[in-house]
Amino acid sequence: MLDEEPENVALEVEEVHPADLADVAEALPKERVAEFLSALPAARAADVLEYLNDELRSDVLEAMSTRQAAELVTQMTPDDRADVLEALAEENEERAEEILEQIPREAREETERLLAYEPYSAGGLMTTEFVSVPEALTVEEALQRVRAMARAERREAMYTVYTTDEAGRLRGVLSLRELLAAPEGARIADLAWSEVVTVAPTAEQEEVARLTSNYGFVAVPVVDAERRLLGVVTVDDVIGVIEEEQTEDVQKLGGMEAIDEPYLAASFWTMIRKRVGWLAALFVGELFTATVMQQFEDELKVAVVLTLFIPLIVSSGGNSGSQATSLVIRAMALQEVRLRDWWKVARRELPTGLTLGVILGVIGVFRVLLWEWLGLWRPQPHYQLVALTVGIAVMGVVTFGSLAGSMLPFLLRRIGFDPASASAPFVATLVDVTGLAIYFLAAALVLRGTLL
């Protein structure tokens, strides 16, 4: 259709949601996307642009004439406009500057103000299109303002109405529902809630997400040190933040740096760069296992049977540590557990780890006894003692793993790192080195004078 009747495209897709049009655009050959957007009314095209992935959007804005790109970007909401230009600037700083210059003055200055904030802060997330009314107004007057704003095609934070004093300082808040429900003639000041939860523009986006989710807000107001209202963060942006943070946490838990683009869109070298750092660090850490084993070379020579259980024992510690660390990281992310709770956590993990260790230890003991009784290996002298060694080692390693895995996130947070860096592989490496020491210690105690 784009080929034969481009003038009908706009009409055909009038009822289609911009997110779906963005999917259509992403399926088109790259060089035709700009053409497709040009066939739509500017406001629609701006909506579609907002839903495109960063890479394609930047390509489209580079392919269009500066004038056309500026026109589209001007139609976007202030926060999306700033985000789009920020993403474009990363690829092509010059082009982003050119487009910004072509935006009408008022919108440009607003965009420049928003661009000055850190992208991952409340200031970077907020929109400047919100409804605030002097608290002296009546309900009907306030409702008139809201309708005027709605008619002006300003689309954003409309469902919460903020009241301000003469100096423009935030005084109260009421939901659009409360405004609609209010008796006519009432004064806004009497209706509004005076305890307003606010954030500073420098607040981290996680903090904004936590407030929204805890209180069930549709919007969080951003105020400066004098409590003047700067903007509002809306719930749709918060969902984006929550998903972004979660992606980061999962990737870190997997033992790598977070990748801020879709898996299939990330380049080969991005992938290597984000993965090799931790992998190499863990590898170097794991080299200590060879050093530990070297200390016990003589024991290993006389009792090769001990070698057979090395991977089993160290991995069971890594597994229990991985469970504990993922539990604690998630509990920290949801603020169920704080730094000062480390002792409560340790007091839970010690008995839990011990119980799990005993269960696995018993399985380990049976494995050794079974192999001997069923003749599945060459008969081992002192096989009962070998079984005992394996059981004790598994118990010790699993207990240590649970404790180390649960404490590592606390330790990292304490020294100022992201607790989510306490990845499963990190814990496993830590426990591997210690686990070997525990194993050989158990062997030395149990087998001294017999096998060793």
Added chain:
Amino acid sequence: MLDEEPENVALEVEEVHPADLADVAEALPKERVAEFLSALPAARAADVLEYLNDELRSDVLEAMSTRQAAELVTQMTPDDRADVLEALAEENEERAEEILEQIPREAREETERLLAYEPYSAGGLMTTEFVSVPEALTVEEALQRVRAMARAERREAMYTVYTTDEAGRLRGVLSLRELLAAPEGARIADLAWSEVVTVAPTAEQEEVARLTSNYGFVAVPVVDAERRLLGVVTVDDVIGVIEEEQTEDVQKLGGMEAIDEPYLAASFWTMIRKRVGWLAALFVGELFTATVMQQFEDELKVAVVLTLFIPLIVSSGGNSGSQATSLVIRAMALQEVRLRDWWKVARRELPTGLTLGVILGVIGVFRVLLWEWLGLWRPQPHYQLVALTVGIAVMGVVTFGSLAGSMLPFLLRRIGFDPASASAPFVATLVDVTGLAIYFLAAALVLRGTLL
């Protein structure tokens, strides 16, 4: 204050958000919470009840008189009322029944209808308090209805207005903003969008969350097979779903079953039950490492130096596998990668794994050479060949780990399991067994005729 002037409590906290009052209630001694709630007006107390954690809420509802509990629960929104009774029924079925019987008939029937849906489905999440108007109305008439609903203290899905035909079937949707912006006298039918994204009541909650997040909705309508509007899922519930799903994913990635209560609230035995299953399964899987090693007992006896590098080699495979699996699981959760994309992912992971493997392999080779040159261990005959064996094995194991870690989520999904069960420990166990085989194979090839 609760002790001295209970009648003033309501007045003092009038302006405090119910989420904060819930925090206050949680800090009180358990037996005083019911008393605290009684001091508040019923509607306020119902709001606070909604924000309490499940356990405390159930306790409070058990401590109150049935009549008082029913009065509070009646004040809640229909979806929260159903959730609260569902959670209570898990602890104390009889008590939940008693309370339900005391709720006024209309609200009771509505609650029973909602309770009939699966709790993790769209039907289980939705509220039945939404605004729908016949499409024949004018803008002013529709706005009157919205205001009437707002005045009736029905607090939920108000920001989206649905239009229906004479048979009550969903025909269109418009936002409250669009309604407020509409010219007076216009007909609703002409303004509403006719392409409405809907879900069935049986739709999984993840599906609802995905739609909300992709389209930036504040509400998703739930319709039956005849497109009659049954209810609406609101964005605050969706945020809850997203956080719940993320908690599950992180815990599964850590190698355990998901726990649906806060870490510190879960009992000791819940903790053991959710962790021991996977831990024991992985332990049994890991037992195969002993079986593999048994096959190479003779080689280990003559070349103890090989033993030193076992933990190093198997863990580097587990680490690279953990990276790959967490990348793929997250990409699947965000629907960036689908089942049919497995081949694309494999084609990326093979070269990535190989590159990472070569980098780590080189570090491994240097470690062996360095120890020999610096005299940090007993001089090893054929140390260059040992270094080569370690290098080749690390390369092979890391490549295999990346490939296995990225393919396991696809395999699990293909056979009908949750791909998030492909935990870091699961992958590590898989790679440990294979990794040992790779290592001894490399040793057999390189060292045959010299050390072996």
